[in-house]
Amino acid sequence: MQNRNVNGLTAKDQGLALCMVCHQLANYKSGENNFCPRCESPIRMRFKDSLQRCWALTICSLIAFIPANAYPIMTFLTFGKGQGDTILSGIFALIKFEMYPIAAIVFIASFVVPLAKIIGLLVLLISLQSRKTFSKQKRTKMYRWIEFFGKWSMLDVFVVALLVSLVEFGTILEIVAGPGATAFGIMVILTIFAANSFDPRLLWDEESN
Amino acid sequence: MNQTQYACNECDYLIYLDALEEGHVACCPRCHHHVVERKLNSINRTLAVCFAGLIIFFPAILQPLMSMRILGLDSSASLFTGMKAIWQNDLHFVAACIFFFCIFTPITKLISALIICLGVKAKKIHHAWFKQLFMYYHKADTWEMLEVFMIGILVSIFKLKDLADLSLNIGIICFAVLVLCVNALKITLDKAMIWDEIDNAKP
Ligand SMILES: [Zn+2]
Numbered sequence: 181m182q183n184r185n186v187n188g189l190t191a192k193d194q195g196l197a198l199c200m201v202c203h204q205l206a207n208y209k210s211g212e213n214n215f216c217p218r219c220e221s222p223i224r225m226r227f228k229d230s231l232q233r234c235w236a237l238t239i240c241s242l243i244a245f246i247p248a249n250a251y252p253i254m255t256f257l258t259f260g261k262g263q264g265d266t267i268l269s270g271i272f273a274l275i276k277f278e279m280y281p282i283a284a285i286v287f288i289a290s291f292v293v294p295l296a297k298i299i300g301l302l303v304l305l306i307s308l309q310s311r312k313t314f315s316k317q318k319r320t321k322m323y324r325w326i327e328f329f330g331k332w333s334m335l336d337v338f339v340v341a342l343l344v345s346l347v348e349f350g351t352i353l354e355i356v357a358g359p360g361a362t363a364f365g366i367m368v369i370l371t372i373f374a375a376n377s378f379d380p381r382l383l384w385d386e387e388s389n
Numbered sequence: 390m391n392q393t394q395y396a397c398n399e400c401d402y403l404i405y406l407d408a409l410e411e412g413h414v415a416c417c418p419r420c421h422h423h424v425v426e427r428k429l430n431s432i433n434r435t436l437a438v439c440f441a442g443l444i445i446f447f448p449a450i451l452q453p454l455m456s457m458r459i460l461g462l463d464s465s466a467s468l469f470t471g472m473k474a475i476w477q478n479d480l481h482f483v484a485a486c487i488f489f490f491c492i493f494t495p496i497t498k499l500i501s502a503l504i505i506c507l508g509v510k511a512k513k514i515h516h517a518w519f520k521q522l523f524m525y526y527h528k529a530d531t532w533e534m535l536e537v538f539m540i541g542i543l544v545s546i547f548k549l550k551d552l553a554d555l556s557l558n559i560g561i562i563c564f565a566v567l568v569l570c571v572n573a574l575k576i577t578l579d580k581a582m583i584w585d586e587i588d589n590a591k592p
């Protein structure tokens with residue numbers, strides 16, 4: 181196998197755009213709407229308004245992160261009485277009962293991952309706008325991790341759903357879901373949208389300029 | 390020269406490749422993303438995985454995953470009852486998320502992969518709706534969260550095991566098989582090959 185691309189050309193340099201649905205390369209005519217010849221979805225050189233959208237969605241998810249952690253995600257009721265558990269207080273309870281591995285999983289999935297994802301996206305966005313750059317390979321790798329770990333933050337919401345339906349013993353013992361779960365779900369969906377709207381090819385574009 | 394032109398979808402680097410053999414992967418020389426991957430015996434493997442997944446789908450969703458016993462009272466939970474309980478707690482948005490991420494997208498993926506592979510086998514892939522269906526498959530990929538729910542089951546087992554008598558039910562095995570099947574689709578289904586098939590199909 182021989183690589184003919186010795187000059188490091190990108191598809192953009194050649195006036196070609198990649199269809200993000202079916203990965204077909206197509207000629208791109210600037211100034212008009214282009215459609216993939218194979219799957220007919222609209223194609224662009226880069227995602228539309230990638231940076232603006234990503235900024236907006238990342239800031240929104242950062243805002244949603246606050247109610248997601250401030251409101252109780254579930255309430256443990258014994259004989260009709262009980263206190264709401266937020267995500268963090270749930271983790272502290274697990275630590276108190278010495279369930280360290282589970283506490284670590286929940287802490288990483290529902291606190292560290294969403295926060296790291298938001299911060300990671302902010303770092304990527306800022307790195308594109310300031311001239312100070314660290315290695316493109318590293319940033320691409322970071323983007324891949326952000327994309328991969330996104331959905332794992334839903335973990336706590338699913339756990340709440342299971343607990344709510346399992347622990348239902350009338351007035352004796354009952355687990356009720358709280359508004360924190362909604363905020364949490366919204367935050368996770370926003371971070372997934374934010375990561376999807378980021379175009380990793382922008383990281384490499386500066387090289388040619 | 391019979392080389393095909395590809396562009397890396399993470400860094401836009403242009404790559405020229407000869408036809409790849411089955412089971413080979415081509416990486417981007419600049420960012421090491423897997424640009425093209427020819428999968429082994431993709432259609433037959435995908436069909437097997439789809440059939441297994443569809444057979445196990447309803448037991449996995451509806452059968453109780455685990456049950457617990459407190460003061461002589463029994464209670465059990467499945468994915469479906471979990472969704473229903475959240476709905477009754479007035480968290481309609483969260484219930485909709487669970488439905489969408491754990492029920493709707495997996496079944497969409499299984500059914501569309503099955504129909505597309507059958508279409509390729511029967512050489513009837515030229516119909517326009519195959520494209521549409523395959524695009525749905527592509528979109529469902531991002532939002533499928535069964536494996537997260539699987540870990541959720543494990544976390545809830547650990548949370549409850551000291552609280553009460555907890556027993557695991559048959560549903561958890563069905564669910565694990567379903568998670569395996571849906572995730573195996575990512576390994577077996579060769580998207581690039583299906584697109585080539587669709588491209589070359591003649592009515
Ligand atoms: Zn296309």
Ligand SMILES: [Zn+2]
Binds near residue numbers: 398418419
């Ligand atoms: Zn690349």
